[in-house]
Amino acid sequence: MKRSPFRRTVSVQLLFASSLVIALAGCKQAPPPQAAGGPQAMPVQVAAVSMSPVPAGDTYVSTIKSRHSATMQPQIDGNITRILVKSGDSVKTGQLLMTIDPLKQQATVEQQRGTEFQKKAVVDYNKIEENRQKQLFEAGVISRDAYDQAVQALGNSTGDYNSAVQGTLTQQQQLAYYQIRAPFAGIIGDIPVHQGDYVSPTTLLTTVDENAGLEAYIYIPTERAAQVKLGLPVDLQDNSGNSISKSTISFLSPQVDNGTQTILAKAEIPAATGAKRLRTQQLVRAHITWSSNPTPVVPVLAVTRIGGQTFVYVATPGTNGYTAHLVAVTLGDTLGNNYPVLTGLHTGDKVILSGLQFLQEGMPVKPLG
Numbered sequence: 001m002k003r004s005p006f007r008r009t010v011s012v013q014l015l016f017a018s019s020l021v022i023a024l025a026g027c028k029q030a031p032p033p034q035a036a037g038g039p040q041a042m043p044v045q046v047a048a049v050s051m052s053p054v055p056a057g058d059t060y061v062s063t064i065k066s067r068h069s070a071t072m073q074p075q076i077d078g079n080i081t082r083i084l085v086k087s088g089d090s091v092k093t094g095q096l097l098m099t100i101d102p103l104k105q106q107a108t109v110e111q112q113r114g115t116e117f118q119k120k121a122v123v124d125y126n127k128i129e130e131n132r133q134k135q136l137f138e139a140g141v142i143s144r145d146a147y148d149q150a151v152q153a154l155g156n157s158t159g160d161y162n163s164a165v166q167g168t169l170t171q172q173q174q175l176a177y178y179q180i181r182a183p184f185a186g187i188i189g190d191i192p193v194h195q196g197d198y199v200s201p202t203t204l205l206t207t208v209d210e211n212a213g214l215e216a217y218i219y220i221p222t223e224r225a226a227q228v229k230l231g232l233p234v235d236l237q238d239n240s241g242n243s244i245s246k247s248t249i250s251f252l253s254p255q256v257d258n259g260t261q262t263i264l265a266k267a268e269i270p271a272a273t274g275a276k277r278l279r280t281q282q283l284v285r286a287h288i289t290w291s292s293n294p295t296p297v298v299p300v301l302a303v304t305r306i307g308g309q310t311f312v313y314v315a316t317p318g319t320n321g322y323t324a325h326l327v328a329v330t331l332g333d334t335l336g337n338n339y340p341v342l343t344g345l346h347t348g349d350k351v352i353l354s355g356l357q358f359l360q361e362g363m364p365v366k367p368l369g
Helices: 005-027 103-138 144-176 271-277
Strands: 042-048 050-066 069-072 078-083 096-100 179-181 186-188 206-209 214-221 233-237 243-256 262-268 283-299 303-306 309-318 321-328 338-343 350-352 364-368
Touching: 050 233, 050 338, 103 144, 214 233, 214 243, 214 283, 350 364
Parallel strands: 042 364
Antiparallel strands: 042 350, 050 214, 050 283, 069 206, 078 096, 096 179, 186 206, 214 262, 233 243, 233 283, 243 262, 283 338, 303 309, 309 321, 309 350, 321 364
């Protein structure tokens, strides 16, 4: 019996397909065996939470003032005739800064001198008259009463003359007010007036400031009245929080400002620091330390922020080693490279410092020293 050509062709095709499947199956690699004991622990650096003295304090806006600072105002009226300095000049004690037109006062002095000369002439005449009357009295020509009148006239004229002399000195001293001089060595501030301006005792001419003897004026709320005291540490800082100078409270006002309900405290600034980095009327931040208490601290590297909240990973021991546990914490202001921990951790907890971006809750970790 003959086979049909169609059957013979199908059989050949099936045989070829079976051989191809067996060949492919032989080329496929077997899957690697699963690691025994689950995922391996991730090596991480850890640090134990320790207690450290953490200062408790508050920061206030403070104004720098100098004990040697003068506002220059005239004591008389008149027009400015000369301005001999400009803003920023360094001046010495007694140096002439400005002059005010003294012609009117000089005329007053000359008039007073004329009155003084008149009084002197009267005194000279009364001296001669008193001497003549004395001789006549001693010769018995005139009575005692006539001689006493001559003595009285001399005394009255002498008193008038002395008064005129003092009046001349007073008017001469007034001339000194027409010259504006530096009360001490310092730096000239702004000069808002100009030559020819009419000034009066209420006019601001300029200021003279000595950048030494500086003090920080700190206004402390009355809520801190029970805590503020002399000797408390004060850290003066710039707007970025960088320390400028260290000091202590050296003065406390015995009164409370009625308008602001604050207590004025002063902190003296060392001369070397003040001359280099601080100026009169400069605003700085004054951080006052009330107390220092032991508080748990953690390195800054251990803190991570999620959704605006602060967390740390703690290496928690278990039956099969350590696992990473995410703990929410409340932190204080940074102290160097550490954060004070207000809530969330305890002394001895091992916080994780490295690989925070790879950690997950419950992930096995291997703490390194």
